[in-house]
Amino acid sequence: MRTEDLIHFCAPGRLIIGNGTRHQLPQLLARLGYRSGVLVTDAFFVEKTPWVHEYTEAAGRLGIATLVYPGGLPDPTTQLCDEATAILRQQLGGEQPDHVIALGGGSNIDLAKALSLTLPQGQPIGAFTGDIGGCRPLPLIALPTTSGTGSEATPGAILLDPANATKIAVMDNALRPQIALIDPEFTYTCPPKVTADAGIDAFTHAIESFLTLDCARFDRGGSPDPGYSGRSALTMLFAKASMRLCFAWMERAYQHGDDTEARVGMAYASIYAALSYGTAGLNAGHGIAYAVAGQTHKSHGSTNAVMLPYVLDALCGTRQSELAEVAGLMGLATSCPDESARRVPVAVRAMIGRLDIPTDLRAFGVEERMLDALVTDALAVTRLAKAFPVADAALAYRQIVLNAWEGRLSGQA
Template sequence: MNAFSSVYMPRAIFYGRESLKMVGKEAHSRGTHALIISDQIMESLGYVNDCITHLKESNVSYTTYLDVNTEPTDIFVEQALDLLKEKECDLVIALGGGSCIDTAKAVAVLATNGGDISEYMGNKRLASENPLPLIAIPTTAGTGSEATDVTVITNTKNDVKMMIKQTAFLPEVAIVDPLLTVSSPKKVTAATGVDALCHAIEAFISRKSHSFTDNLALSAIQLIFENIRSAYENGDDLEAREKMALASMQAGVAFSNASVCLVHGMSRPIGALFHVPHGVSNAMLLPAVLEYSKEECIDRLAQIGAVISPDLKSIAKEEIANHVVNEVKKLCVDLNIPNMKQWGIDQQALDKVVQKMAKDAIASGSPANNPKVPEEHEIVELYYRCFDYNMSEELNIS
């Protein structure tokens, strides 16, 4: 165990209903011309216009880049960076899900440090200059990207999802307004919610966890189990939405400072090669990977069990750990999380790339933080287990 730990967070966090109104004031104190990185859906919902209204009220000019229409890629980063330079923008605002925020993080860093985003993978290149100020405004309760120093960008040249972690990628300001998450469809609410749960669980069982991240992770886990079903079934439940937004941010701070584990290492190749959204690919993997890891983190899973089912404190830790894994399975069933086959991934296509996926997963570094560190062949076996994993059958639900 380390003698000391470190924690990195945004300089300012604004949380709660109608906190979006702070974007004008915060932008004005950091620049004069903002590049808003968002997508067409956010524009159609009126969120981009709401942001612009607040910027105008604070005399901040703006340019919009609204083409982040998939998981973030190096192409989006290049296009947005070119626009930022052309319009001479001096700050960046990310408005949307994790894809928009991760794209904006890369743009803010490259604007002052130069190079190609691929050069920063594995810390082969370090950001030596301060990035442009970045204000991150999430519209989903899931990625927690508004509070992390991590960006995940797909390299379209080799189909690898690059996980890049440096403090330069940490937003300066996070504005977490749960009213912006009300528009999230049920499938997005489910996928991003389980993504946040995955962040919290992995942060808690990670080999790099520490006391500060443990408290945030456990709080997030409790909030998610208590509220995700309500947010999923009734998207207008503002209290559930608010608590999910808080949980997502807490989980983001937790994993950013404690690291994620095997689920995320395996998830990124699924997204890169089969274009499965990040939250969905994490959810596909979480139950089976928890089963695989369980024997090496029984104490930690038992602590999670004490949070989500306090009445179980008197039974053996092994039983509580099994209970937690089953509760995760039940949650995925209730949220209609698909397996890889149900999503539409063809097994022959998987056969062709599964070895590459396992190698890329290990190369990401995340599996090394897992309580049980897998060999490459074990990751291949887990991919095949998750391909047609039937959680209802596992739970004997007809």
């Protein structure tokens, strides 16, 4: 317990975890009274797996009609959402669905969240950026097929605006899924690169939220129902549980994709990380990673990974005791807290290298002339910069980017 905490914790309405639990979903939805749904996924899951057909057939036998939208794409755009809204509303013929199901990774879940807002009235998703107002989205059921993004427990949908190549956030606690169903069997066939990207994303969520701004100091903008509200003793419990699982299973899942124990371990690591960052929020790691992605167009997991060690290094002063605690989880602790803390970024960078992800910006393809723009773009994500627990975020961001380009960590030999 921390007596100074001001906790505002939100989670999915129902959380279901376990191998084969997807088979329970039709009966659960029938029990809850749902009768007409839209299932948002992509062509791969429709054409290459039995999961969509199995669900629609089982749901149909219980009187639940399901319209499948297979047009999900990586990094969904606002344009894709608006086009999908028009297509689905035409196919529904004026009927109103009573739920939306998302099957896939974070991109499909984000698209489904957006559609839960746009389908009732046919409004463009741009009408909901910043604040969804009094709109009540359709109930959402999320079935993640990767162990990493945590979208099944968060209050936001991230979409790309093709007009200016920037990401927009549609944010409200009403967008948290009513049901998050984590079936590790969905992840068993994930290829190694997807496993690595998703796994390091989960780990980044856990450690970044473990070190972020305290809830007593977090700027909630006067909202009585903030989507993010800073770290608390409660979120930190989930973060530590996630990190332990990542250290135990992440590399094993990457190296041995048929290791079902490792797959289950990472499924738990991912949802625990989501339960932490889905309330605590994130900061510089993701803020700078968004800017790196804008320049390189590389995957979210890898852009997080290349920045993470250098962000951690910048926190060795203000978050020394917490990083020393992480060092203990990694078996790196010494009698000196400062030395223990500085060992963590070095060990995390080595772990990222073992996942075959580049460990500095130069190796990642970022040119030196791009560094100033990188800092500017990262600082423009103000909600994340404000949550970075340092005295001068602008100065810290610049040093982090320079260190990441040069591959320099304070604790390295």
